[in-house]
Amino acid sequence: MSPQSVASNRTRGLITGVALAVLAVVLVPSLPGIGAGLGLRTLTVAVIYSLAAASAGVLYGRLGLVSIMQVGLVAVGGWTTLRLHYATGLPFEVVLLLAALVTAVVGTVVSLPALRLSGLSLAITTLMIAGALEVIVRYTGFPNGGPGFVGRDATGSGSTMPRPSLGQDDQTYFRYVAVVVIVVLVLLWWLLASRPGRAWAAIRQGDAGAMASGINTTAYRVLALAVTSAVTGVAGALLAANSGVLDPVSFKAQQSVLLFATVLIAGAFSLAGAVIGGLFFYWVPQLLNTWGVDGNLVFVILGLGTVQAITTAPHGIAGQLENLSSALRSRTGRRVEES
Amino acid sequence: MNLLPFVVAGLVIGSVYALSGVGVLVLYRTTGVLNFAHGAIGGLAAMLAWQFIENGLPASAAIALCVTIGAAVSLVFGVVAGPYLGRIDELRKAVATLGFSLALLGLMLYLWNDKARRLLLPTSLTGFSVGNGEAHARVNLTQLICLTLAIVVVTGAALALRYTAIGTAMRALASDRELAAVLGTSVRLVENAAWAVSGAIAGISGVLVADQTRLEPAFLTFLVIPELAAVVVGRFRSLGMTMVAGLVIGLVQSLVSSQPSITAFSTAVPFVIATVVILAGTRRRTVTIGVVRA
Numbered sequence: 001m002s003p004q005s006v007a008s009n010r011t012r013g014l015i016t017g018v019a020l021a022v023l024a025v026v027l028v029p030s031l032p033g034i035g036a037g038l039g040l041r042t043l044t045v046a047v048i049y050s051l052a053a054a055s056a057g058v059l060y061g062r063l064g065l066v067s068i069m070q071v072g073l074v075a076v077g078g079w080t081t082l083r084l085h086y087a088t089g090l091p092f093e094v095v096l097l098l099a100a101l102v103t104a105v106v107g108t109v110v111s112l113p114a115l116r117l118s119g120l121s122l123a124i125t126t127l128m129i130a131g132a133l134e135v136i137v138r139y140t141g142f143p144n145g146g147p148g149f150v151g152r153d154a155t156g157s158g159s160t161m162p163r164p165s166l167g168q169d170d171q172t173y174f175r176y177v178a179v180v181v182i183v184v185l186v187l188l189w190w191l192l193a194s195r196p197g198r199a200w201a202a203i204r205q206g207d208a209g210a211m212a213s214g215i216n217t218t219a220y221r222v223l224a225l226a227v228t229s230a231v232t233g234v235a236g237a238l239l240a241a242n243s244g245v246l247d248p249v250s251f252k253a254q255q256s257v258l259l260f261a262t263v264l265i266a267g268a269f270s271l272a273g274a275v276i277g278g279l280f281f282y283w284v285p286q287l288l289n290t291w292g293v294d295g296n297l298v299f300v301i302l303g304l305g306t307v308q309a310i311t312t313a314p315h316g317i318a319g320q321l322e323n324l325s326s327a328l329r330s331r332t333g334r335r336v337e338e339s
Numbered sequence: 340m341n342l343l344p345f346v347v348a349g350l351v352i353g354s355v356y357a358l359s360g361v362g363v364l365v366l367y368r369t370t371g372v373l374n375f376a377h378g379a380i381g382g383l384a385a386m387l388a389w390q391f392i393e394n395g396l397p398a399s400a401a402i403a404l405c406v407t408i409g410a411a412v413s414l415v416f417g418v419v420a421g422p423y424l425g426r427i428d429e430l431r432k433a434v435a436t437l438g439f440s441l442a443l444l445g446l447m448l449y450l451w452n453d454k455a456r457r458l459l460l461p462t463s464l465t466g467f468s469v470g471n472g473e474a475h476a477r478v479n480l481t482q483l484i485c486l487t488l489a490i491v492v493v494t495g496a497a498l499a500l501r502y503t504a505i506g507t508a509m510r511a512l513a514s515d516r517e518l519a520a521v522l523g524t525s526v527r528l529v530e531n532a533a534w535a536v537s538g539a540i541a542g543i544s545g546v547l548v549a550d551q552t553r554l555e556p557a558f559l560t561f562l563v564i565p566e567l568a569a570v571v572v573g574r575f576r577s578l579g580m581t582m583v584a585g586l587v588i589g590l591v592q593s594l595v596s597s598q599p600s601i602t603a604f605s606t607a608v609p610f611v612i613a614t615v616v617i618l619a620g621t622r623r624r625t626v627t628i629g630v631v632r633a
Binding site: 068110114119124125127131132134136138139140252257258260261296298303304305306307310 | 373375420423424426427429430431433434435437438439440441442443444445446448449557560561563564567568570571575603604605606607609610613614617618
């Protein structure tokens with residue numbers, strides 16, 4: 001395949017993806033059953049988590065780095081958002097960007113030492129961070145307008161953060177979230193398609209080769225950690241604004257493991273996989289719950305699914321969908337040529 | 340403030356970390372699989388031990404049964420997934436066990452609701468006092484068993500790796516899997532032995548640590564974090580360093596949790612210690628060119 005056709009294929013993929021996403025954003029709130037109430041709120045959270053899934057997916061799929069602390073970083077982003085909101089009262093959009101920045105710094109600093117060792121060390125260290133963050137968040141709680149640095153009023157008289165003015169009710173907030181997610185994913189896509197993306201791809205192929213072609217591997221690894229942490233921070237900010245308060249129960253270490261598992265199952269090599277991963281992480285368990293399936297069995301299914309995905313189907317569901325679509329395309333293409 | 344009880348508790352938990360760390364290390368050196376499911380296997384053994392004792396089985400029989408089950412669960416995973424795991428790189432091997440631990444955790448949460456439970460071994464009822472006056476602590480028999488078992492298993496593992504036939508085979512696999520196979524080492528047999536041994540170690544550690552701390556599936560599953568920290572400090576190869584690291588992590592954790600102002604940060608201790616050791620130890624990242632063997 002010539003370089004031009006790779007590029008045009010990529011662009012076509014982007015246009016299709018964005019078109020499908022926009023269509024979903026327009027249609028979903030008007031669907032009966034799903035488009036309102038609990039169904040829509042669940043879907044909103046699932047869409048938010050697709051950002052966290054995308055960041056884990058980019059790290060694993062593009063650089064071969066395993067980071068098992070994404071849900072912990074979502075908590076960092078959410079905590080920062082709430083803290084900044086009560087401290088400054090700035091508009092939500094500004095707070096969101098600041099939270100992304102803070103999360104980027106936190107995520108990079110904690111995982112940097114492990115990068116000096118093997119990829120296995122990063123996996124272990126990030127799991128340790130997920131475990132530590134779980135307990136620290138449970139101890140400090142999330143800010144609700146209380147006094148002090150922690151900003152938590154434990155008496156229960158705390159307030160909630162209002163939603164952004166552009167997304168007051170459930171439907172408009174769903175659209176607000178979807179627009180932010182699409183913008184962030186397009187930015188990520190652009191990054192992957194340009195110079196950093198190519199450098200990351202070279203690093204994944206092998207350190208020696210990347211260095212030989214003049215790539216500063218350390219700098220590009222740090223860039224990847226910063227970018228993905230910032231994306232996760234955005235997810236935290238959106239989640240904080242969704243309900244105005246956050247509950248430490250949602251940020252256990254096993255949630256981070258679960259998110260990584262869903263990313264692997266859904267496919268870490270494409271951003272479509274990230275969106276599917278977000279749905280798997282939050283929407284499917286809720287759906288099964290309403291059908292009367294015990295939520296804990298989802299852990300079993302997704303856990304075994306991970307083992308299967310990692311050993312035999314490395315491209316995940318998104319990869320299989322891609323194969324399907326290219327198979328269909330080549331078939332219809334041949335028919336056109338024949339006629 | 341009397342710190343001695345915290346020192347005792349820390350050393351005991353630390354010895355279980357050391358014990359588990361050695362189990363993880365033996366499996367890692369033999370098969371290349373860093374087992375994130377080690378804690379989950381221990382958790383399953385502990386939950387089953389509680390269930391069996393609840394159903395009227397004598398404690399000794401229940402423990403023996405659970406250690407066997409731990410070994411069996413680990414062995415089954417090794418036998419079923421082992422051939423596939425042999426073909427992928429170390430990072431993905433580890434991630435596969437992460438999936439396995441998630442599955443085990445889900446199974447435990449499904450079978451046992453999150454009601455508070457307590458696993459109390461009969462050996463925890465007898466004990467003796469150490470120290471006198473203000474600084475004293477009570478040491479029970481289970482705690483003594485933890486410490487002795489850790490020392491016995493670490494020295495036993497070191498000796499077995501050095502002097503027995505299967506230990507030699509394990510070291511051969513650790514240094515070069517393909518070459519060992521060419522020289523006639525039965526790779527599958529040795530690997531399965533490592534899975535079973537590490538599963539048994541996971542089982543006994545799980546039962547002991549559940550008695551000493553909490554009987555809670557998620558808590559026991561994520562005890563793999565300090566255990567892996569011990570392995571990181573041991574540089575993924577040294578049994579002795581892993582043991583020392585386990586003890587130190589347990590001790591520091593316990594001492595941090597004794598101070599009310601910083602008690603919440605005791606879970607961050609494994610991360611801090613491992614990070615400090617990584618920062619202090621590595622000069623430069625070494626770049627190696629992997630050779631793909633078809």
